[in-house]
Amino acid sequence: MRKIAGLDVGTTGCKVTVFSDRGENLGREYRDYAVRRGGGVHEVDAGALARGVLDAVDAATARFGKIDAMGVTSFGEAFVLTDGKGRPLRPILLCTDSRGADEARAFADSFGSGRAARISGVLPGEAYSFPKMLWIKAHEPDVFAGARYAMLVEDYVIYLLTGDRVIDYSLATRTGAFDIRNLGWSREILDAAGLPASLFSRPVPAGTVAGATAGGTVVVAAGHDQVACAAGAGVFEPGAAAEGAGTVECITPVFSQIPSSPQFSQDNYCVVPYFGNFVTYAFSHTGGELLRWCAEDVCGRPHEELQSGTYDGPTGLLVLPHLAGAATPYMDSGSRGAIVGLSLGTKARDIYLGCMEGVAYEMRLNRDRLAASGVTFDHLVATGGGARSRLWTQMKADVLGMPITTLETDDAGTVGCAMMAGVAAGIFHDLADARGKMVRRTGVFEPDPRRHERYTEVYMRYKGLYSAVRPLV
Numbered sequence: 001m002r003k004i005a006g007l008d009v010g011t012t013g014c015k016v017t018v019f020s021d022r023g024e025n026l027g028r029e030y031r032d033y034a035v036r037r038g039g040g041v042h043e044v045d046a047g048a049l050a051r052g053v054l055d056a057v058d059a060a061t062a063r064f065g066k067i068d069a070m071g072v073t074s075f076g077e078a079f080v081l082t083d084g085k086g087r088p089l090r091p092i093l094l095c096t097d098s099r100g101a102d103e104a105r106a107f108a109d110s111f112g113s114g115r116a117a118r119i120s121g122v123l124p125g126e127a128y129s130f131p132k133m134l135w136i137k138a139h140e141p142d143v144f145a146g147a148r149y150a151m152l153v154e155d156y157v158i159y160l161l162t163g164d165r166v167i168d169y170s171l172a173t174r175t176g177a178f179d180i181r182n183l184g185w186s187r188e189i190l191d192a193a194g195l196p197a198s199l200f201s202r203p204v205p206a207g208t209v210a211g212a213t214a215g216g217t218v219v220v221a222a223g224h225d226q227v228a229c230a231a232g233a234g235v236f237e238p239g240a241a242a243e244g245a246g247t248v249e250c251i252t253p254v255f256s257q258i259p260s261s262p263q264f265s266q267d268n269y270c271v272v273p274y275f276g277n278f279v280t281y282a283f284s285h286t287g288g289e290l291l292r293w294c295a296e297d298v299c300g301r302p303h304e305e306l307q308s309g310t311y312d313g314p315t316g317l318l319v320l321p322h323l324a325g326a327a328t329p330y331m332d333s334g335s336r337g338a339i340v341g342l343s344l345g346t347k348a349r350d351i352y353l354g355c356m357e358g359v360a361y362e363m364r365l366n367r368d369r370l371a372a373s374g375v376t377f378d379h380l381v382a383t384g385g386g387a388r389s390r391l392w393t394q395m396k397a398d399v400l401g402m403p404i405t406t407l408e409t410d411d412a413g414t415v416g417c418a419m420m421a422g423v424a425a426g427i428f429h430d431l432a433d434a435r436g437k438m439v440r441r442t443g444v445f446e447p448d449p450r451r452h453e454r455y456t457e458v459y460m461r462y463k464g465l466y467s468a469v470r471p472l473v
Contacts, residue, residue, distance in 0.1 A: 002020075004018075004067065005071070005417070006019075007053070007070055008225060009154070016030075016060040027064070041097060045091050046156070066217070069217065071228070071416070072158055072210075073417050075153060077129055079092065080149075081147045081149075083148055086160075100132035120177060124176060130177045134194075154168065155171070155201040159201075180271050183273065185197045185200055205275075206223035207220060207420040227272065228412075230279060232414070236275060240380075242412070243381065243387075245287055245387045245389075251380065252279050254377075257374075267370075269282065269369075280370070282363065283328055284359055284362045284363070294355045298348070307392075312451070313357065313451055314454055317354030319337070328366055360392075361399060364400050379403045379405065382404050383407060383410060383411075383412035387407070387410055398447050399459065406444075408442050420434075
């Protein structure tokens with residue numbers, strides 16, 4: 001039996017999941033590491049991340065034996081600044097770190113935000129890599145002067161495992177300095193920013209062999225974590241979308257042509273190369289995290305209890321799920337959450353269900369904004385821990401008015417990595433063959449027309465909630 005694996009490196013921990021050549025999940029190893037948050041500083045120690053990754057890989061190899069091929073995926077934007085020997089020079093700045101905001105605004109003003117979006121697929125913003133590099137250059141000049149490489153987490157991990165610096169197109173787009181049409185580093189953007197192209201790794205398509213470990217495991221660049229999840233959900237054709245129902249709620253639709261409407265980038269949607277097509281990300285910073293907050297900090301009751309019992313929706317409450325700021329289409333870090341429509345008859349469970357509805361309404365808002373720019377989809381494939389909730393999945397199907405397919409696994413990211421690794425190692429003929437062996441669908445939640453109509457009445461009010469609340473906070 002040959003074995004393949006997916007290595008998923010997240011902000012607080014990493015996991016290696018090992019599969020057989022028949023797509024069976026053999027088990028996983030997980031290691032965590034600390035995140036430093038406070039005073040606008042959001043950082044991860046690069047050394048701790050490296051130790052966690054290498055320990056997880058070593059433990060998986062010791063437990064399961066030789067792994068033929070392994071795909072690597074990671075969270076985006078954050079980067080490791082190193083010297084010429086790959087030694088980190090400072091902690092990793094996460095995308096939520098506020099540093100780089102002034103540099104992003106200054107670059108947008110001088111270069112032109114629309115021009116930058118046409119080249120890179122993203123509007124200049126503090127979340128992306130290169131404005132943070134400019135912040136380091138301005139505020140930590142000695143550190144920047146010693147820098148030779150700027151690797152995002154995917155290519156840093158690949159470097160640790162193979163000694164080669166290789167990044168896939170989808171992670172490269174998260175720098176804000178990648179040309180999505182010519183599929184290379186943008187000389188225009190880098191020259192205007194004053195950053196040398198030599199800082200960055202060699203860009204390749206997702207699924208490309210990046211090198212091999214000392215033990216002979218083929219290492220594959222499997223892309224941004226949302227790309228790996230979409231692949232692991234078996235979503236490759238335009239008209240479909242993956243729905244990641246994790247801490248963050250994210251819908252990843254596939255489309256064939258770069259939208260020509262300026263509104264697309266003005267609504268803060270990105271363009272990401274994806275196996276001959278493109279994807280974008282429509283997301284809310286608080287998906288499952290909103291439910292955790294409500295259950296633990298507000299209701300003081302377990303999720304299972306709050307989700308049990310009768311519910312025929314909607315509650316009538318309007319919950320703005322911006323407790324960690326607004327993501328697409330607003331990208332407004334200053335926005336805050338709100339609950340509107342409370343009465344003396346409102347129960348704790350009503351608020352919890354209203355939070356579920358608020359996330360679903362926010363995703364419908366994003367769906368409608370995308371459709372206005374020509375990016376449409378007619379069904380979703382659900383991934384992540386939130387997909388285990390039958391109540392929430394049915395609610396989303398009813399709110400959106402479209403079917404949602406569920407999977408056997410809620411860990412589509414490592415499945416997608418392993419699929420790409422299996423193709424690269426010759427275990428699968430292509431991604432279609434890999435999908436047939438590894439993507440196991442368990443059911444479809446069809447929308448109820450009556451409930452969809454009732455949700456739509458509430459949603460029409462929800463559309464005005466952000467503009468009503470924002471001036472007050």
